[in-house]
Amino acid sequence: MKFEAVIGLEVHAQLLTDSKLFCSCSTKFGAEPNTQVCPICLGMPGVLPVLNRRAVEYAVKMAIAVDCTVNPKSVFARKNYFYPDLPKGYQISQYTEPLAERGRLDIDIEGGRKKIGITRIHMEEDAGKLLHGEGPEDSGYSFVDLNRTGVPLIEIVSEPDMRTSEEAQAYLKALRDIIVYLGISNGNMEEGSFRCDANVSVRLAGERKLGTKAELKNINSFKFVRDAIDYEIQRQTDLIESGGKVVQETRLFDSSKGVTISMRSKEEAHDYRYFPEPDLLPLVIEAGMVEALGAALPELPRAKRERFVAGYGIPAYDAGVLTSTRELADYYEEAVKRTDDPKATSNWIMGELLRLLKEDNRDVRDCPVTPENLAGLITIVKKGEISGKMGKEVFEEMYGTGKTPEEIVKAKGLVQISDEAELSGIIDGIINANPESVERYRAGKTQLMGFFVGETMKATKGRANPKLVNKLLKERLG
């Protein structure tokens, strides 16, 4: 029997606002527990939520970026459940009338492009954080920090359009790239500001009806998305092939073991008893707002990638790396307009620059080498003033000191010797000093060319233009 998987993702992204969704408490990460709370987010009686305008704008931007229709009117709803991280006993979310619906996101897969439908995008508030103590005196207890309670989230729900874990990962990455480009969330999975649940089912190939799905939670890296889904597809396939039946349930991914585990939650857990939030009036989004936000949208990752390939003539792989963040793409464009050599510029950035930044765990925005200086270095190397190898040394120095390439080349006396007369003098000296080697070379031992090149480089401290050295040596050794 041949099975195919059907996968849909529910993605939560924390919005980068200064204040919470319904109150003025700070959203800053890492504060002492329960110091960014107030009667509103603590769920005290008698308080009223007031919506954060910037959160709405961010959510609308996302909706536009993935071609959703922004509903002129959407409604907040209470999602009721009982849990210690939820002081009100309900989460303010959106249900039957979400902010935006019917969008799409195209992903690149082997052999082309695939459209992944987006069912809806809605706004909601985050819950608090549960901590579990480690000491023996802490056993039997959990500890609640409500700083995160009320931080604005968007939830992006996809259609069950993905068939493999690779597609799910590609979709998730594409979504994350857009969110980061828009500057509405930092998209960090490990820190939990970008979270993903996966709905996975399997069915016989060719079958139209959907199989029973499991909802996978606790997937907190791009690698785990694939691991968790692959495991789950195999588990469900094995189960069906051995005559069993998949039950609808929530399963937790255990990354240390690479398996999904049933949460055995009671049926009641899913009875959220949604109803319209009486404390908030309907959210009306005027067409003017959608238009204004749409007009101010930055160039999105796919468009930028395609423009880099078409406009600069660089390979798709390079374009992908260079557009991985807006900042890196801007850096490239600043540099390339001064070098007139798109591929060389790309090579320097993908090779030297990213290597050093990665070693230092540093962002390109804090790179000590400015795009102007990198362009200067590329030009010097291209003109043959210094060799490519020397260029790399100069680059490291530029990175370490922030100096211009011209300053470094001058201070170190690195300028390549490309003057034929000067080099000829040096080479003649070497030939005269090694008559035996010359003889052996002329007798057929041509490997000795390496020896002569090496001697020349030694004599010039590596500054000799290698091409010219080869040419002059061949002329003389015949």
Add this chain to the structure above:
Amino acid sequence: MSITKQDVLHVAELARLALSEEEMELYTRQLQRILNYVEKLSELDTRGVVPTTYTVPLAHAMREDVTAPSIPQEEALQNAPEKDRGCFKVPQVIE
């Protein structure tokens, strides 16, 4: 619509309430009376009427994204039956 003991048990479980047999009987009766009272509304013909969720013809108000000081931690925790190291201390939550 009639309320059964099963319904009451379900709602009580959602609210994490432990009810005695007497309470269960009592709430079943009381909830039934409330529903009967509200059911009067279904005598009206509401075909073609959009459900009224909000009674004022207004849209939302919004605030600017500006922070304001939160309340002190001691104040946030003052109603907590148990607290520890700045946190609300609750019985262990097992997933």
